[in-house]
Amino acid sequence: MSPQPVAQSEQRSERLKLLKQRAQAMLEQHQQVEVPTASESLNVTKLLEDLRVYQVELELQNEELRAAQQDAELARRRYQSLFQQMPLPAVVMDANSMVDDSNERANILLGERKRFVTLDGRLVQRLNGKDKARFHVALRDVRPGESMVLHQVVIGPQGAKTPVFDAHLIGLSNDYKIDRRVLVLLVDRSAELAREEDRRFFSLLLDSSDSFIYATDDHGKFLLANQTFLNFLSRTRSQVIGHKRETCLPLRDAIMMTETDQKVLLTGQAVTFEEQIHMGPPGGTIDLLSRKFPLHDLQGHINGVGGISTDITTIKDQQRQALLSETVFMTSSEAIIVTGPDTRFIRVNPAFTKQSGFSLTAVLGRRPNILKSGRQSASFYASMWQTILEKGAWSGELNNRRADGSFYIVWSNINAVRDGSGKVVHYIAIQTDMTLLLQAQQRLEHQASYDGLTGLPNRALFNDRISQLMALSLRHHKPFALLFVDVDRFKEVNDSLGHQVGDELLRMVALRLQEGIRTEDTVARMGGDEFVVLLPNTDRAGAQSVADSLLVRLRLPLTLEQIRQYNPMASIGVAVFPEDGNTPDMLLRSADMAMYGAKVGGRNRSALYTPQMSQDSDYAFAIQTELAAAIDQQQLRVFFQPKILLATGELMGAEVLVRWQRPDHGLVMPGEFIPIAEKSGLLFALDQWVLNEALHQLGYWCQAGLWDHRWRLAVNQNASNLRRASLVTDLQTVLDRYHVDTTLLELEITEDALLEHTDELIGRLADLREMGLSLAIDDFGTGYSSLSYLRKLPVSVIKIDQSFVRTMLSNESDDVLVQTIIDMAHNLGHSLVAEGVEEEAQRARLVSMGCELGQGYLWSKPISAEDFEATFLVAKA
Numbered sequence: 050m051s052p053q054p055v056a057q058s059e060q061r062s063e064r065l066k067l068l069k070q071r072a073q074a075m076l077e078q079h080q081q082v083e084v085p086t087a088s089e090s091l092n093v094t095k096l097l098e099d100l101r102v103y104q105v106e107l108e109l110q111n112e113e114l115r116a117a118q119q120d121a122e123l124a125r126r127r128y129q130s131l132f133q134q135m136p137l138p139a140v141v142m143d144a145n146s147m148v149d150d151s152n153e154r155a156n157i158l159l160g161e162r163k164r165f166v167t168l169d170g171r172l173v174q175r176l177n178g179k180d181k182a183r184f185h186v187a188l189r190d191v192r193p194g195e196s197m198v199l200h201q202v203v204i205g206p207q208g209a210k211t212p213v214f215d216a217h218l219i220g221l222s223n224d225y226k227i228d229r230r231v232l233v234l235l236v237d238r239s240a241e242l243a244r245e246e247d248r249r250f251f252s253l254l255l256d257s258s259d260s261f262i263y264a265t266d267d268h269g270k271f272l273l274a275n276q277t278f279l280n281f282l283s284r285t286r287s288q289v290i291g292h293k294r295e296t297c298l299p300l301r302d303a304i305m306m307t308e309t310d311q312k313v314l315l316t317g318q319a320v321t322f323e324e325q326i327h328m329g330p331p332g333g334t335i336d337l338l339s340r341k342f343p344l345h346d347l348q349g350h351i352n353g354v355g356g357i358s359t360d361i362t363t364i365k366d367q368q369r370q371a372l373l374s375e376t377v378f379m380t381s382s383e384a385i386i387v388t389g390p391d392t393r394f395i396r397v398n399p400a401f402t403k404q405s406g407f408s409l410t411a412v413l414g415r416r417p418n419i420l421k422s423g424r425q426s427a428s429f430y431a432s433m434w435q436t437i438l439e440k441g442a443w444s445g446e447l448n449n450r451r452a453d454g455s456f457y458i459v460w461s462n463i464n465a466v467r468d469g470s471g472k473v474v475h476y477i478a479i480q481t482d483m484t485l486l487l488q489a490q491q492r493l494e495h496q497a498s499y500d501g502l503t504g505l506p507n508r509a510l511f512n513d514r515i516s517q518l519m520a521l522s523l524r525h526h527k528p529f530a531l532l533f534v535d536v537d538r539f540k541e542v543n544d545s546l547g548h549q550v551g552d553e554l555l556r557m558v559a560l561r562l563q564e565g566i567r568t569e570d571t572v573a574r575m576g577g578d579e580f581v582v583l584l585p586n587t588d589r590a591g592a593q594s595v596a597d598s599l600l601v602r603l604r605l606p607l608t609l610e611q612i613r614q615y616n617p618m619a620s621i622g623v624a625v626f627p628e629d630g631n632t633p634d635m636l637l638r639s640a641d642m643a644m645y646g647a648k649v650g651g652r653n654r655s656a657l658y659t660p661q662m663s664q665d666s667d668y669a670f671a672i673q674t675e676l677a678a679a680i681d682q683q684q685l686r687v688f689f690q691p692k693i694l695l696a697t698g699e700l701m702g703a704e705v706l707v708r709w710q711r712p713d714h715g716l717v718m719p720g721e722f723i724p725i726a727e728k729s730g731l732l733f734a735l736d737q738w739v740l741n742e743a744l745h746q747l748g749y750w751c752q753a754g755l756w757d758h759r760w761r762l763a764v765n766q767n768a769s770n771l772r773r774a775s776l777v778t779d780l781q782t783v784l785d786r787y788h789v790d791t792t793l794l795e796l797e798i799t800e801d802a803l804l805e806h807t808d809e810l811i812g813r814l815a816d817l818r819e820m821g822l823s824l825a826i827d828d829f830g831t832g833y834s835s836l837s838y839l840r841k842l843p844v845s846v847i848k849i850d851q852s853f854v855r856t857m858l859s860n861e862s863d864d865v866l867v868q869t870i871i872d873m874a875h876n877l878g879h880s881l882v883a884e885g886v887e888e889e890a891q892r893a894r895l896v897s898m899g900c901e902l903g904q905g906y907l908w909s910k911p912i913s914a915e916d917f918e919a920t921f922l923v924a925k926a
């Protein structure tokens with residue numbers, strides 16, 4: 050470009066030369082044509098002068114022009130270099146959108162100018178369709194001196210890395226050249242947009258993570274918290290960022306997190322650990338797997354801690370669940386087998402090993418057929434597998450063989466375990482050893498039919514047998530008999546000596562009954578102390594003789610704990626099919642009534658059923674219901690029977706005996722209602738009433754001076770009364786109430802009540818004696834003839850049972866027995882009363898034997914208070 054100014058100045062001087070030549074030529078021409086006149090020459094001179102001035106003027110102008118040209122040139126060059134050196138791609142466009150000029154950077158961006166000029170010279174060719182339109186509009190609209198920005202214009206071929214620009218359009222002034230020009234500056238926004246894109250991407254990444262992502266500065270203030278974490282905290286970003294974690298988390302969680310932060314800040318090392326926080330559901334905890342790492346500033350100093358925590362509560366729960374399952378698997382008492390889909394063993398538990406004898410290593414990889422016993426058919430297994438494949442499960446009994454070759458039976462539950470797609474991945478078999486179960490079942494079946502205590506058939510089995518027997522008996526027209534056996538005074542033994550002794554007695558009775566019958570007969574226990582005996586092909590007489598022989602067998606002496614000799618006795622009722630009942634129930638009821646008849650008849654005997662018994666039974670039932678009311682309604686009476694000094698016939702006292710003035714029935718004797726009162730628990734109240742009534746009467750006789758202070762009034766007391774701790778004070782209360790001296794009262798207690806001579810009972814009896822009371826053992830000789838225990842009992846009187854008195858004159862052994870009782874009682878310092886003395890001969894014999902007192906019809910039946918007073922007291926007074 051440097052030669053340009055030289056050429057211009059040459060042109061200019063050339064032009065001036067031409068101008069001068071023309072001027073001279075004009076001057077010469079003018080001189081040849083006409084001689085100038087003086088005026089003319091004046092004009093020429095003037096003209097020349099003007100020309101010279103003009104010339105000078107021109108030269109001056111020329112000079113200025115040259116200077117201006119030089120200025121313009123400088124400006125142009127400055128602009129060019131500025132334009133070219135601009136750090137942005139810049140393009141000058143004309144009104145037709147044609148590129149008028151472009152700088153280096155533009156050329157680089159847009160490609161060789163030549164090329165894009167040939168591409169019809171338009172920048173817009175490089176823009177995409179949408180941008181093209183925008184660009185056209187902007188080019189058209191931008192005014193000179195104004196500017197406009199087109200954001201995010203894409204230039205170049207479309208692609209991942211296509212640069213994006215902001216196009217600044219600046220309208221250039223009109224006078225620059227004839228046409229309007231627009232300067233287009235292209236500011237590359239690609240990097241910035243990419244950064245923005247990255248930022249959006251990362252925050253999306255953070256926010257869409259399931260984990261909590263957060264960062265805190267070295268003071269524990271949150272710098273960052275992703276949306277998941279914010280959701281968990283139930284706070285907005287602004288409530289968290291810039292705030293200490295104590296403001297958003299439970300204090301103990303915050304403290305714990307600060308501790309791990311401190312570790313990271315101190316060591317500069319990242320850590321991964323499990324933690325448990327208490328935020329979340331009330332009372333619950335959340336397990337987190339956390340990674341914390343140091344954050345660095347630009348200088349590389351640690352200035353915070355970043356963290357990623359993942360909620361692994363479910364996983365932990367699953368782990369715990371898995372641990373639990375594992376524990377169950379390992380400790381289960383059922384054998385558990387896990388196989389693969391090919392049925393090969395993968396795992397077995399210890400119970401399996403215990404059950405089958407196969408260890409895990411012995412079965413691993415093998416198939417369950419190693420357990421096959423060969424006792425079940427191939428078709429059995431085939432149908433089992435068919436069920437498993439079709440229904441996914443099977444359960445049933447399997448006959449297996451142990452490692453040692455022995456057989457065992459299991460109840461097996463086999464289940465197919467499928468994955469999500471329904472493919473079988475495992476089979477699990479749970480096997481319960483049935484051997485024990487079958488045994489237990491047999492035991493249960495036995496228990497259902499047999500009595501646990503005696504091993505005899507129970508009521509259920511008896512019902513079966515009697516039904517069968519009935520059918521058989523009807524078919525063959527042969528009678529059969531039923532014995533109903535009830536152990537006498539069992540309740541007393543049981544209550545006083547304890548259940549163990551009671552059980553022992555029942556076992557012995559059962560054994561003796563069994564030993565006393567034929568093989569075709571059946572003994573069953575109906576409950577309590579009741580037994581039944583079924584005697585096929587037996588008539589009434591036959592049954593009676595079996596019953597009697599059983600009684601004899603039962604009565605054989607027996608050794609029970611604490612009592613050396615006990616003679617078990619029973620009452621047996623006999624009923625015969627079909628006369629006494631044609632259904633099992635009716636026959637049983639008849640036998641039961643007959644047994645009751647035997648009881649009432651004095652126990653230790655058998656009785657045949659008679660239709661009269663049914664009525665008696667109804668009667669007993671009526672008595673039971675009425676008796677309770679009878680006590681309240683003052684229907685009971687006390688009668689008095691004198692006790693007499695045998696040798697002289699002198700009155701020595703009386704026994705109080707209860708009677709029941711039953712409406713419409715007259716006077717009922719205690720034998721009819723005492724056993725019922727005892728069974729229905731009414732006896733205690735009855736005895737209390739009698740005691741009160743007797744002492745009331747005695748109090749009156751004493752006050753009236755009718756009662757000698759040497760006489761005693763005897764009152765019967767039931768055994769259960771003795772077990773009451775309050776007996777002593779209760780007695781004293783009644784005595785005090787009627788101002789009766791203690792020494793005037795005697796308590797009669799049946800000997801069964803004294804079977805149990807525990808320290809407590811002996812203590813209680815001693816207390817009574819201490820009070821001054823007299824104690825008598827009633828009905829002595831009927832319960833059991835253990836005289837040795839008498840030694841221990843602090844009693845004063847023994848009453849010889851009337852059954853011995855009745856027979857002693859005719860039966861020598863009873864005579865000996867009475868004598869023995871008398872001698873022994875005397876040895877022990879006891880006195881004696883003989884009951885049921887009806888004849889003079891009996892009185893005489895008893896006197897000769899040394900018996901002191903007697904009681905009986907020989908002197909008087911029990912009589913009312915008035916009669917007793919009139920007959921014995923007033924007469925004496």
Ligand code: C2E
Pocket residue numbers: 690705706707718719720723735736739765766767797827828851884885886887904905906907911
């Ligand atoms: P127990 O205590 O042995 O009374 C004697 C029983 O023999 C009385 O029968 C009496 O009437 C009867 N008896 C007296 N002398 C003779 C006689 O010479 N020949 C005959 N055959 N019998 C005679 P009772 O009054 O029928 O009483 C029966 C049983 O009822 C009593 O026998 C007693 O064990 C019981 N008992 C009576 N009253 C009461 C009472 O208030 N409380 C309790 N717990 N039992 C009572």
Ligand code: MG
Pocket residue numbers: 704765797827
């Ligand atoms: Mg008595």
Ligand code: MG
Pocket residue numbers: 827828848850851884
């Ligand atoms: Mg008696």
